[in-house]
Structure formats: structure tokens, C-alpha cells
Amino acid sequence: MRVKCVLCDKVDKIDDHILLAKRLRNRPIHTYMCEVCHDRIATRTNERKELGTLPTEHTNEKESDWV
Numbered sequence: 001m002r003v004k005c006v007l008c009d010k011v012d013k014i015d016d017h018i019l020l021a022k023r024l025r026n027r028p029i030h031t032y033m034c035e036v037c038h039d040r041i042a043t044r045t046n047e048r049k050e051l052g053t054l055p056t057e058h059t060n061e062k063e064s065d066w067v
């Protein structure tokens with residue numbers, strides 16, 4: 001079946017029997033993302049995840065108030 005990438009409008013052909021094709025047939029076609037866009041988003045998500053795992057240290061400027 002032919003699918004269109006939601007992000008870059010690239011038209012791809014995917015095998016009818018793969019899980020993705022079955023999923024797309026049951027849902028609107030615009031949920032498809034081509035490999036390039038998928039990778040780009042996956043990379044960005046991973047980067048964000050790595051940033052999220054870093055300890056967030058809030059330096060409280062008013063800390064001296066409680067001394």
C-alpha cells in the first residue's frame with residue numbers, strides 16, 4: 001500500500017502484510033511517518049530523554065535567607 005509521510009509529504013510504499021500497514025489501514029493515513037522523519041524525531045526524543053535524566057539542580061538564591 002502507498003502511504004504519505006505526515007511531515008515531509010514523501011510517498012512511500014510499504015508491504016501490506018506488515019504490522020504498520022495493518023495499523024494504518026485501521027487509522028487515518030496521516031499517522032504515517034517516513035523512516036527519515038521517524039529517525040529524526042526518535043533522535044530528538046532520545047536527546048530530550050537524556051536531558052531529562054540529568055539531575056535538575058535548582059539554585060535557590062534566597063537560600064541565605066534561612067541562615
Ligand SMILES: [Zn+2]
Nearest residue numbers: 005008034037
Ligand atoms: Zn518524512
